[in-house]
Structures are given as structure tokens and as C-alpha cells.
Amino acid sequence: MSVTVIVGAQWGDEGKGKVVDLLSRNADLVIRSQGGSNAGHTVVVKGTTYQFHLIPSGILEGTRSVLGNGVVVDPAQLVKEISLLESMGVDVRSHLLVSDRAHVVMPYHPRLDGAQEQARGSRKIGTTNRGIGPAYEDKVRRTGIRMGDLRSGDRLAERITELIEERNRQLELVSPDRVCDVAQERKALLEEAELLRPYIVDTFPMTDEALRKGARIVVEGAQGTMLDIDLGTYPYVTSSSPTAGGACTGTGIPPTAITRVIGIVKAYTTRVGEGPFPTEVTGELETLLRERGHEYGVTTGRPRRVGWFDGAVAQYSARVNGMTAMVITKIDVLDTLGTISTAGAYQAGDASYSYPPSDLGAFAACVPVYEEQKGWQKDISTIRSREELPRECRDYVTHLEELVGVPSAAISVGPDREETILCNASLLWD
Numbered sequence: 001m002s003v004t005v006i007v008g009a010q011w012g013d014e015g016k017g018k019v020v021d022l023l024s025r026n027a028d029l030v031i032r033s034q035g036g037s038n039a040g041h042t043v044v045v046k047g048t049t050y051q052f053h054l055i056p057s058g059i060l061e062g063t064r065s066v067l068g069n070g071v072v073v074d075p076a077q078l079v080k081e082i083s084l085l086e087s088m089g090v091d092v093r094s095h096l097l098v099s100d101r102a103h104v105v106m107p108y109h110p111r112l113d114g115a116q117e118q119a120r121g122s123r124k125i126g127t128t129n130r131g132i133g134p135a136y137e138d139k140v141r142r143t144g145i146r147m148g149d150l151r152s153g154d155r156l157a158e159r160i161t162e163l164i165e166e167r168n169r170q171l172e173l174v175s176p177d178r179v180c181d182v183a184q185e186r187k188a189l190l191e192e193a194e195l196l197r198p199y200i201v202d203t204f205p206m207t208d209e210a211l212r213k214g215a216r217i218v219v220e221g222a223q224g225t226m227l228d229i230d231l232g233t234y235p236y237v238t239s240s241s242p243t244a245g246g247a248c249t250g251t252g253i254p255p256t257a258i259t260r261v262i263g264i265v266k267a268y269t270t271r272v273g274e275g276p277f278p279t280e281v282t283g284e285l286e287t288l289l290r291e292r293g294h295e296y297g298v299t300t301g302r303p304r305r306v307g308w309f310d311g312a313v314a315q316y317s318a319r320v321n322g323m324t325a326m327v328i329t330k331i332d333v334l335d336t337l338g339t340i341s342t343a344g345a346y347q348a349g350d351a352s353y354s355y356p357p358s359d360l361g362a363f364a365a366c367v368p369v370y371e372e373q374k375g376w377q378k379d380i381s382t383i384r385s386r387e388e389l390p391r392e393c394r395d396y397v398t399h400l401e402e403l404v405g406v407p408s409a410a411i412s413v414g415p416d417r418e419e420t421i422l423c424n425a426s427l428l429w430d
């Protein structure tokens with residue numbers, strides 16, 4: 001048996017989708033644990049790009065793929081994603097299951113998300129506007145509707161009407177232009193419920209049996225450690241737990257069953273949305289990293305903020321997630337640079353920190369303490385072994401391993417599935 005948990009070690013978009021796809025080849029089951037369609041996971045196979053918001057990236061390999069109980073599911077988005085993938089020749093119907101415990105992102109949730117952001121004014125979070133915060137609010141308040149509720153036909157139409165009308169009264173007060181058309185939204189939701197019904201099951205017996213039979217399971221986390229509701233840069237975070245603990249609560253897999261926690265670590269840092277980002281860069285370097293790395297959000301198209309590698313963040317991630325190894329991604333983006341900076345610690349006035357301090361003001365005041373490395377200035381995208389990388393690039397990888405404190409299982413040198421250097425397969429799978 002093996003349970004491998006994939007977590008983002010920074011602020012999301014580290015390349016989790018690519019790594020999950022890679023691992024799903026040797027897996028029996030892939031389960032998404034949290035988040036919703038705020039995620040955008042990209043897999044590139046022989047030049048064809050697949051973008052996933054909800055469906056686990058394991059689906060491309062024909063691995064059984066599950067939306068776990070910790071996910072919040074927007075039915076319209078899921079229906080759209082299923083039909084897009086099927087039109088691309090992916091057999092979704094035979095492989096996808098959705099937990100009946102997963103909560104539904106209702107049509108009013110994105111509208112409430114937008115209204116809340118507007119009300120925050122200059123303190124806005126920069127959410128993806130996918131209704132994630134309001135959907136988790138309803139879950140925690142115990143007023144949510146779950147995917148299982150979409151299965152039962154009898155009172156569904158009535159319940160949907162009541163819920164939309166109730167939220168419309170709230171929207172009417174704060175943002176009248178966002179009020180839902182009850183009849184239209186009810187009709188759409190009932191149609192989506194019909195289409196999704198065959199996928200919705202209690203996923204416990206299947207997950208439990210897989211664990212008892214010694215199956216190989218991959219848990220696909222979304223977002224990243226610094227966006228964790230508890231451990232991230234609150235309040236500039238998402239509303240779920242992207243860290244390893246969330247992998248358990250979001251799937252029903254017990255902590256004692258986890259055999260590996262793989263942190264996905266981008267060779268530099270990016271962040272979408274607001275909030276402190278100590279190693280952020282501007283000017284020419286910003287443009288270079290953004291354009292070479294195609295750093296535009298998969299979900300919103302927003303340009304991602306970019307910066308140098310932050311070792312304090314990555315080491316913190318390694319510790320709070322219990323990372324057993326990492327996969328370094330997008331190192332090829334640094335190919336043209338003459339010198340590359342990394343930070344291992346921060347200075348804030350008289351205080352120094354080797355980790356991101358919990359106090360947001362203190363974190364915002366942190367100035368990175370940089371070290372410089374020589375760049376390799378060669379195209380590495382065709383290299384397939386660690387030994388063949390230019391010496392400066394090998395030194396950079398070793399330096400990242402020292403900063404983070406865990407070994408690299410693999411190094412990604414391009415977006416395509418094939419553009420991967422396997423360093424130590426036993427750190428990835430049995």
C-alpha cells in the first residue's frame with residue numbers, strides 16, 4: 001500500500017497537475033482533497049494541453065479519479081469540464097466519482113464572493129471569484145447543500161428555490177445587480193444534478209477497501225501551503241486546508257496511512273492575488289520570469305506576481321507538511337539568467353526570521369536576505385538526467401535541497417509530461 005500526498009509548497013501553481021499526472025501512471029486511485037474550481041492544474045501531453053479545475057489530473061492515465069469530501073463542487077463547472085474532456089477523447093464516465101459529502105458551490109456563491117470582494121475595497125483578497133469562500137462558509141455554518149442532496153429528486157427543486165430566494169434577499173441588500181434569476185438557476189441546477197447523478201457516491205467504502213487491499217493512492221492537493229486557511233498568510237488565503245492535514249480530512253484517509261508527502265516546489269516563486277510576498281521582483285526581471293514561465297493564472301488569466309526562490313517559505317512548507325521529498329519545477333525558466341538569487345531568511349528591523357512569521361504585519365515587513373548563485377545560461381529542456389545538467393544548474397538544485405531540507409525526487413524542465421528528470425523514483429512510488 002502507498003498513499004502519496006501532493007502539496008503545493010508555495011502560493012499555488014507550482015506544477016502539481018503535471019506531477020499528479022506523472023504519478024497516476026503508477027497509481028490505482030487519485031483523489032482531490034480540497035478547494036474547488038479556484039484551482040487550475042495543467043497537464044501537457046505531447047503538445048496537447050489539458051486544464052483541470054475540478055477533475056483530478058489522474059483521469060488522463062485512465063486512473064480512477066475521485067473528487068473527495070473536502071472539495072467544493074460547482075456543478076456547472078464540473079459538467080463543462082466533463083464534456084470538454086470527453087470532446088478531447090478522455091473517458092471520464094468510466095473513471096470519475098464524486099463524494100456525496102462534497103459541498104455544492106451554489107449559483108449565489110460566486111455572486112456573494114464578488115460582493116464581499118467589492119465591500120473589502122483596498123483590502124480585497126484578490127479571490128478567483130469562484131464562490132469558494134462563501135461555499136466553505138455555508139459548510140462550516142452547517143447550512144450547506146452537499147452533492148448527495150443533488151441525488152434525491154423529491155424535494156430538490158423546492159429546496160433550491162428556498163435557498164436561492166434566501167440568498168437573493170441578502171444580495172438585494174448588498175449588491176442588487178448580483179441577484180439570481182430563481183427560475184433560470186433552478187432549471188440549470190436541476191439539469192446539472194441529472195447529469196452528475198451517476199458520478200455521486202459515498203466514497204468511504206471504495207477508499208477504505210482500496211486502503212485495505214494495499215492500493216496505490218495519490219492525493220491531489222490544490223492551492224499551496226501559504227494559501228492554507230490556518231498556516232498561510234491569513235487573511236490573504238483560500239478557505240480550505242491545502243496542507244498535508246487537509247489530505248486526510250478531505251478524503252477520509254487516516255494520517256497513519258500516508259507513506260509520502262511530496263512538495264511541489266517551483267524554482268522561483270509566484271503568487272496570484274493580494275498579500276505579502278517578500279521576494280517579489282519588478283521591472284525587467286518580472287517581465288522575464290512572467291513571460292518565460294507563462295505566469296498567467298489558469299483560472300482567471302491574471303498575470304501572476306513573480307519573485308526569487310524563497311527558502312524560508314519552502315522550508316516552512318517542508319516542516320508543516322512533513323514533506324518526504326520535493327519535485328522542483330520550472331527550473332528551465334531560469335535558463336537565460338547570469339545570476340540567480342535565493343533567500344534563506346528574512347530581516348525585519350532588529351528581528352531575523354528563518355520562517356514566515358505568523359503576524360501578517362511582521363511578515364509584510366520582512367526583507368529577504370539574499371544569496372547569489374551563478375546561472376547556467378544553457379537550454380536544459382532536453383536533458384533527462386540530473387548528472388547531465390550543467391554544473392551551475394546542479395549546484396542550484398543542491399542549494400535548493402539545502403534550503404528546503406528535503407531531497408528532490410524529480411526535476412521538471414518543461415511543461416510536457418516527457419520533460420522530466422527522475423532523480424530518485426523510490427521517493428515517488430513503490
Ligand code: GDP
Binds near residue numbers: 018
Ligand atoms: P498547478 O496549479 O500547481 O497544477 O500549476 P499550474 O498548471 O497552474 O501552473 C503551472 C504552469 O507551468 C502550467 O502552465 C504548466 O504547464 C507549466 N509547467 C509545469 N512544469 C513546468 C516546467 O518544468 N517548465 C515549464 N516551463 N513549465 C512548466
Ligand code: IMO
Binds near residue numbers: 013130237273
Ligand atoms: P492551484 O491549485 C494560485 C488564490 C487566489 C487568492 C486566494 C483566495 O491552481 O495552485 P479563493 O478564490 O480561493 O477564495 O482565492 O487564493 N488562489 C490560488 N492561487 N493557485 C491556485 O490554485 C489558487 N486558488 C486560489 O488568487 O489570492
Ligand code: MG
Binds near residue numbers: 013040041
Ligand atoms: Mg494552478
